[in-house]
Amino acid sequence: MRKISQLKGGAALSFASIFLTNVIGLVITPIIIRSLGSSEYGLYTMIGAVVGYLSLLDFGLSNTIVRFVAKYRAKQDVFGEENFLAHVFILYSIISLGVIIIGGIIYLNLESIYENTLSPDQLNKAKIMMLILIFNLALSLPGGAFTGICFGYEQFILPKITTIVRYLLRSILVITILYYGGGSISLVIIDTIMNIMLILANAFIALRILNVKIKMHLFDSMIFKTTLRFSFWIFVYAIVHQLRWQFGQFLIGIFYNTSIVAIYAVGITLGNYYGAFSGAIAGVFLPRATKMGVLNSGTEELTNMFIKISRILLFILLFIFGGFILFGRDFIHFWVGKEYDQAYYYVLIIMVGLTPILTQGFANNVLEGKNLISFRGKLLLLLTILGTVAGIFALKYYGVMQFIITTVVFMLLERIIMNFYYKKKADLDMGRYFKKVLPIYLSVSMLVLLIYTLSLLLMNLQIIQRIILTLSIYLIGFLMVFIKTSTDFEKREFRKVLAFIGINTKKENL
Secondary structure (H helix, E strand, O other), X not given: OHHHHHHHHHHHHHHHHHHHHHHHHHHHHHHHHHHXXXXXXXXXXXXXXXXXXXXXXXXXXXXXXXHHHHHHHHOOOHHHHHXXXXXXXXXXXXXXXXXXXXXXXXXXXXXXXXXXXXXHHHHHHHHHHHHHHHHHHHHHHHHHHHHHHHHHOOXXXXXXXXXXXXXXXXXXXXXXXXXXXXXXXXXXXXXXXXXXXXXXXXXXXXXHHOOOOOOOOOOOHXXXXXXXXXXXXXXXXXXXXXXXHOHHHHHHHHHOOHHHHHHHHHHHHHHHHHHHHHHHHHHHHHHHHHOOOOOOOOHHHHHHHHHHHHHHHHHHHHHXXXXXXHHHXXXXXXXXXXXXXXXXXXXXHHHHHHHHHHHOHHHHHHXXXXXXXXXXXXXXXXXXXXXXXXXXHXXXXXXXXXXXXXXXXHHHHHHHHHHHXXXXXXXXXXXXXXXXXXXXXXXXXXXXXXXXXXXXXXXXXXXXXXXXXXXXXXXXXXXXXXXXXXXXXXXXXXXXXXXXXXXXXXXHHO
């Protein structure tokens, strides 16, 4: 019973954390931008992205700890657990030393890397932020082990609460510091202090409340090999994420000024919110899917579940995507200012690349269940490296827009190849899958195109009147598309959502 309450409580707090992160992020981002100015905000995000690459040195160990601690506990092997954790912290000591050494090398070469794009004052701020963030990361990586230990003990509630409290406190401090004239360096100091507090809180939970012991009983080099072997693919996916979404800020800072970096950062931020929202929705359905036991399920059963989950995600994501096409330009203008209007196009391109990936998450779960995930890992790494090389060329000779387009083209190429792989290796009927999802794509695309054309004819209206009228038409139109193209299961799920927010519906009307 206690285990179930921990799982349910942890899941609820995960959704709460995602909701708070996105909502507070939407509120606090324009405050930061207006307080710092686009140039300093671009510098702040650029240095954060540079140091973010050092986080790859974690090698996925924090996730690996969860699996191995859970395994030792299932076997009631206290000796093995204590010995494993001692070896892990040895690894983390080496990793922290690596962060300091590599970070120090980057720090010493910051001036030569950004000599053509940063002013002397900006370089000075960049160096100070770099030093603080290196210190932050050198502590945060080993500190993350305590969170992994808690999860391995299936204790989710307290660590999730500490994360939420940390984020709320951080937001309050950021607004306060900016109100009193603080700058980018102040924000970095706040982040470092809050991370130290989070580490201490999770260490207290693990060492005092859970009474976890970390003790070297017997040195065994095989523990290092086994741990790193398991974490390798987690490490690969982390590389892919960094190259796709963080490397751009580093590169743009080399070829262009920090104001351009700031516009790109706004686009990436909104793209991340789009992905995070999808992850929250998928989290409701994917656990149910994994219980099917994919190794024993046939093509029809797997494909049915794949279609069911994909269609629900697709309705939600295309509703957001279509809404952003219609209202995103106005939203960005009011959110962060007219000078960031270019970010509207960046977000649209990113959404094009993310939508097919986000809606096919279940297929990757099938691959994991069949132990076939290595192919996608290798493919992702290869295409992402090729895309990055091509993106550098596009960025240098054409511009930021072409850089993002290049990135998305390689993302879509990965989807094309993987769809063939899903059919051949994962026993998924991709032909039937596309027959079921293409009508949603086509219907929503036609609806958005029609309403977008109509909105151009309403440009003589005041902006508030135009938005209200266009939004009303879009909501009614999307509801009609949903009623026309949805299955009985999807209608039932929609009724549950309406009932949850207090809207009663009659079955015959929907």
